[in-house]
């Protein structure tokens with residue numbers, strides 16, 4: 001397992017999972033790929049299928065309809081796979097928590113490895129969050 | 144010019160027009176008797192070339208109120224058709240066959256407010272899940288969420 | 300019907316690499332032609348109407364801003380105007396102009412975003428990168444005057460939450476002036492690019508009649524030659540005091556939808 005985790009911390013391929021977001025977080029993720037931030041220089045790349053993913057970026061507060069699908073998609077990911085909650089919505093459901101169409105926060109459904117707060121988080125914050133995740137994983141391996 | 148449209152409506156539909164309220168020079172609320180609503184809507188849409196922009200439904204103390212908003216772009220005016228349905232068993236003839244743009248919004252009003260649209264061509268859930276408990280209409284005032292003991296429950 | 304049996308169903312979504320947001324399309328295709336489409340939405344429904352019932356007037360703009368991230372001026376714009384209409388509140392002239400300014404800035408960023416994504420979906424990633432690169436100065440301007448790149452929280456019943464500072468104006472002007480050249484370049488590149496033309500001309504045609512019947516609005520309707528523009532027909536904020544053209548094109552295909560946006 002530890003070798004796998006170590007390998008995971010190199011060029012991370014991320015899959016982006018939109019679970020009823022307002023779309024802004026998603027746009028900011030795409031922003032990361034475009035010339036100003038260009039995270040491909042760190043080897044981070046967006047992939048089209050969850051089966052290729054090293055990490056899943058979940059945005060949005062997961063409504064009733066998305067709930068089952070999100071669970072299914074996450075279960076299809078190859079293990080080990082990091083789940084990153086991106087944006088206040090995914091971290092804590094933000095202001096939508098009380099709504100009739102929301103059931104559970106993301107971390108009640110699956111293990112979340114990193115939370116990146118902000119509405120939407122700035123691209124810098126996202127990069128920092130991912131790097132913090134990598135560092136934490138590496139530090140845990142050293143122990 | 145405001146009144147051309149309103150006069151036209153009055154002369155054509157007579158009794159069906161219950162009340163006319165000029166909110167501002169470009170906004171007019173026309174209360175219509177529910178059975179005639181599709182006719183009035185069709186007249187606005189087909190004969191006057193109005194654009195159907197959206198409908199909105201509300202659960203008020205005096206019953207369900209639906210507003211069909213039409214925009215007459217050439218004349219810079221809005222005509223809002225208002226119908227009031229009773230609280231017990233709200234039901235009205237659907238406009239969807241005559242004014243196709245109303246199809247989705249009627250579906251939405253049915254699922255969120257529980258207003259029955261008779262003769263709607265395709266009445267399925269639009270926004271909520273297909274297994275949403277029957278007879279639960281979240282935008283009604285007396286509706287209860289699952290946190291308050293409602294039925295739209297939460298299993299993990 | 301023999302043809303019927305040859306219909307294939309292609310499901311797209313709810314989570315598909317092409318899509319930014321979850322929605323489900325069921326395409327019925329015969330060969331290369333899509334004959335029927337079923338759409339299932341609701342993956343984003345968060346019950347905002349019900350939530351808004353519990354909030355105060357001043358809190359509602361924050362909530363409705365989060366209906367859509369790309370259009371985080373339009374919804375609060377509409378919401379505060381509705382609130383002002385109910386309360387009979389007059390808005391100061393300057394606030395109206397600031398609102399209009401924000402609205403238009405957002406239009407630029409949103410159209411560039413659209414263009415970039417359109418390029419991305421067509422497999423023309425260069426266009427995507429370029430369009431989004433030149434979208435950044437717009438977001439910088441937003442950050443400068445509102446404090447955030449998106450979700451500006453600028454709208455408030457009765458006005459705007461903050462003023463545009465005098466000292467910020469030169470920077471904003473510089474950023475926006477710098478946009479003119481790239482935008483002109485885009486107009487040239489996009490309209491003359493043979494690949495784009497081949498892939499978008501006469502594709503997805505929405506005729507004038509269909510457009511009217513379905514009540515399509517905005518750039519979509521203008522691409523089909525329907526001259527509807529709320530900014531001109533029912534002016535709000537300061538739109539009646541500024542000059543602009545309403546651009547329409549005739550064909551209603553995807554190419555024209557790009558043209559009206561540029």
Ligand code: SF4
Nearest residue numbers: 021022087088089119
């Ligand atoms: S955290 Fe904010 S920006 Fe992100 S999806 Fe939620 S509301 Fe939108």
